[in-house]
Amino acid sequence: MDGQLAAALRVASTTRDVRIAAGGLGAMPGVLRQAAPAARYLVIADDQTWKAAGRRTAALLAADDLAAADPIVLSGQPRVKASAETAQDLAKAIQSAAALPIAVGAGVINDLVKYAAELAGTPYVCVPTAASMDGYAASGAALREGGFKRTFACAAPVAIVADLDVIATAPKPMAGWGYGDLAGKLVAGADWILADALGVEALNPGPFAMVQDNLAGWLGEPAGVRRGEPAALDGLMRGLIIAGLAMQAHGNSRPASGSDHQFAHLWEMEEVAVGGLPVSHGACVGIGCLSMLAAYEWLLRQDVSLIDPAGLANRTPSAAALRADVTASFPLPFMAANAEVEVAAKVASPRVVAARLRRLQESWPRIAGWLRRNLPAAETVRRWLEAAGAPSSAATIGIADAKHAQDYRRARLIRRRFTGLDVLHELGWLDAMVSDLFATDGFWRKSRAFA
Incomplete structure (x- = not known):
């Protein structure tokens, strides 16, 4: 295990062992005995992941005399759904088998088993x-309940065994989705820098550095990701897992999730689809990342020194106005109800907003310097996404310009996390920024050529 991964594991709250290697699945018996000893194990997969690695995992257990219950192989069309109800059924099966579960799969299987293990009161292992x-190493599971996608509190796996030979056989678009999810960390870092500078949420230097100090390297081989080259997949997988370990170390998703994910959560709840298939989380995050990189570029072109903090703060909308905004923005009742709760959690008085804007004005040279040094241009990242085989324009995930423009405002309302969207809103610049990005010579009009 390299020093980067070992250092991340030392501060993780739950995960104790991570193996990332070609042929890594062979280490499974030893990992189980060391990090997840149990009287019995239960392999859980879906139809495809059972073929990819589930059958071999079960065979390795048998060959090493590790007791196992009959495996559970889930089926679904076009794929297994990430629902809380399915996780609850799995929890009952885990308890009935008196076994430690091994999740063999990608995002959906991992989240289902993660929450099921929590309900069953047992740790779990991830393949x-x-x-x-x-999400492999992250605490919390993103599941739908009553139509709304929310994150359920639950522990991360105690061990992760990532076999790069298995990962290389996954459908090619999936690595592009992961690349999009990893690219979103660029925006997450910028959002946290702003939240810290404005006194909203203090930076946690360790988890912040775990992601931001290594991000350029992890994102450095997009074409190799598309081709399935071992070194590129190793860097991508390492980045995705260490991002999860950073979330464990910090105690929530702030090190790896910002306004990029606010767009993604919005689109996933609305079940954005292309060709009848739901758009993946990572694809949504990648376009959310582009959306915010373009917004940050716009912000960096403005003269923050000229703002009037007190005057802007006096325009702070009332609670009633915010509720009206939510109602108008979310016609679906379950989304409006959630958004109202989230917005209420970050409502600030004019006095607080004025203080924040003064801090922004005073610290802007330092903030702007960080943003310029650390955020690549939106067009640069668009090319990276394209090279990695990921969606690289909003149109490729079924988002029309008119909806996309509206979603800058709606994304801000969907989560309580303070991000660059909130800064633009408090400056009174959100609408002007959106108008410029969708103008004839704006970023999103120009990106149409690549849809």
């Missing part, structure tokens, strides 16, 4: 089958 998202 990723694709470099498709950052």
